[in-house]
Amino acid sequence: MDTGIQDKAKQWLSELFDQKTKDEVQHIIDHDPKELEESFYQNLAFGTGGMRGVMGVGTNRINKYTLGKSTQGVSTYLKQQFPNQDIKVAIAFDCRHNSQSLAKVVADVFSANGIKVFLFSDLRPTPELSFAVKYLDCQCGIVLTASHNPPEYNGYKVYWEDGGQLVPPHDQAIINLIESLDYGDIQFRANKDLIEYIDTKVDTAFAEASVANGSFSAANGARENLDIVFTSLHGTSITMIPQVLEKAGFTKVHIVKEQAKPNGDFPTVKSPNPEEPEALKMAIDLAEQKNADIVIGTDPDCDRLGIAVRDTVGNMTLLNGNQTMIVMTWFLLEQWKKASKINGKEFVGSTIVSTPMLKVLTESYGVEYKEGLTGFKWIAKMIHDHPELDFIGGGEESFGYMVGDFVRDKDAVTATLLACEISAWLKAKGxxxxxxxxQLYVEHGLYLEKLISVTKKGIKGAQEIKQMMIDLRENPLKTIDGEKVVLIEDYQSAKAIRPLEDEVIPLEIPTSNVLIYYTEDGTKVAARPSGTEPKIKFYISVNTELDSTNKFDRVSAELSTKVDRIKADLGF
Incomplete structure (x- = not known):
């Protein structure tokens, strides 16, 4: 055992820490050297958007002290950025174990620093927090959530005054402040007069805004004929989505009762992740019983959604995030076009690892397409940086979508309503x-994407992921499935390389540990270590022409075979 780790752990036996924490630290010192190493070998990183990790004692865990230190840093930065102002912060939390108590710790620290806190009285969807920041005229927002991670995780997301998550320069400035602090600098003693609990007023405003942004006259008269199955997967969306659907006029909503109660153990699923087919199995089974038209499931903090719909022969089929956002974006563009609102001053936003088809679709309407790094904070930044443009909508492959800019984060509440609006309208048209x-594949080309996630846990896993990215950079692929690589974008070095021309072009985008290969025939392969999980992700996109919907199954199978060959090329 590294003596530095032991020394670090022993510092947590001082009077700065409560007795329960000290007892737990002493126990792992005495009995669990592996857990001791994992808990103290590093400081849990406050990344560019916040923190996420396993709960427990130690510097590499989510607990009152690591979150307290982060909150102290955020408090100090807020005072620097908003001098002589009455600073306000909104705080929400999800269904995870300890989320409510940790949210109270965060509220205490803010209030101890003289900052007004609006604290939700119970669990709420993450997009409602983004909405509340602007609605309550706050300078900052915090949500305690670990999204779709396993039950032992929790996390801490930070939002700025525009309702979007932290972006440069605020993110790095806050990181620097946090790293300069000691645990003794944390002010835990709450000023109760500065903590105000909020609930129904914000709920009502958010629900009304969701209906206003997610409803369209195209679906008038058709909503009551759509059969919907909805599951919250034991998460926060149960507090908002049913009432929003009801307000919008959807009367046939069947809720998966076994998954309706919030529960941080997520007892009915292996993972509360709507990207995973297994997560929606109970909902699909209910859809077959009810002969429903659409199935929608949301992740625990209700910012992402998975959708299943009937295929051409009536079977319930899961869509991926790219497919969902293609149809959603088409519908929004079509509504803007019908309303004569497209005048060259609009845009759609997405991310560098999402389907290239979205750019093709968007530009076919004469609308600008903008692309940023992975994460909705970059789409929110696009809105912030371009007030002269109207934001229509945007999404990313990881099952997130945002309609308009009343919320500046992925929003499964309004996206759920939008999906139902589209389904109702199309059903009414046969x-x-x-x-x-x-039909969109026939018009714009058939694009097929595949995500490969490789999990590498712990110290060794982090080293392996780092080495995989080094190897891809130092020994770049020259061909993929026999196609010549014509462009390599390295977002870490901010350079695009055209290997056949021996040309290097600067990338005008913030740096990130992402590497993307493009081939002569339009194949795209991206590699990116996850910023929130112990994973490295590979995104594969292939495409070809489709001249008839009747040929979809055959041409799609051919593209799937091509993806399998590419996976073999990559060693999977």
Whole structure:
């Protein structure tokens, strides 16, 4: 055992820490050297958007002290940025173990620093927090959540005054402040007069805004004929989505009762992740019983959604995030076009690892397409940086979508309503969500994407992920499935390389540990270590022409075979 780790752990036996914490630290010192190493070998990183990690004692864990230190840093930075102002912060939390108590710790620290706190009285969806920041005229927002991570995780997301998550320069400035602090600098003693609990007033305003942004006259008269199955996967969306659907006029909503109660153990699923087919199994089973048209499931903090719809022969089929956002974006563009609102001053936003088809679709309407790094904070930054443009909508492949800018983060509440609006409208016309997707493939090309996630836990895993990225940079692929690589974008070095021309072009985008290969035939392969999980992710995109919806199954199978060959090329 590294003596430095032991010394670091022993510092947590001082009077700065409560007795329960000291007892737990002493126990792992005495009995669990592996846990001791994992808990103290590093400081849990406050990344560019916040923190996420396993709960427990130690510097590499989510607990009252690591969150307290981060909150102390944020408090100091807020005072620097908003001098002589009455600073206000909104705080929300999800269904995870300890989320409510940790949210109170965070509220205490802010109030101890003289900052007014609006604290939700119970669990709420993350997009409602983004909304509340602007609605309550706050300078900052915090949500305690670990999204779809396993039950032992929790996290801490930071939002700025525009309702979007932290972006440069605020993120690095806060990181520097936090790293300069000691645990003894944390002010834990709350000023109760500065903590105000909030609930129904913000709920009502958010629900009304969601209906206003997610409803369209195209679906008038059709909503009551759509059969919907909804599951909250034991998360926060149960507090908002049913009432929003009801307000919008959807009367046939079947809720998966076994998954309706918030529960941080997520007892009915292996993972509360709507990207995973297994997570929506109970909802799909209920849809078959009810002969429903659409199934929607949301992750625990209700910022992402998974959708299943009927295919051309009536089978319930799961869509991926790219497919969902293609149809959603088409619908929004079509509504803006019908309303004569497209005048060259609009844009759609997405991310560098999402489907290239979104750019093709958007530009076919004469609308500008903007692309940023992974994460909705970059789409929010696009809105902030371009007030002269109207934001129509945007999404990313990881099952997130945002309609308009009343919320500046991915929003499964309004996106759920939008998906139902589209389905109701298409059903009334004798079509469907799935059939429209196939028609868009015929118009713009058939794009097929595949995500490969490789999990590497712990110290060794982090080293392996780092080495994989080094190898990809130092020994770049020259061909992929026999196609010549014509462009390599390295977002870490901010350079794009054209290997055939021996040309280097600067990338005008913030740096990030992402590497993307493009081939001569339009294949795209991206590699990116996850910023919130012990994973490295590979994103594969292939495409070809589709001249008829009747040929979709055959051409899609051919593209799937091509993806399998690419996976083999990559060693999977």
């Amino acid at each position: 079509s469907s969500f799935y059939e429209k997707l196939l």
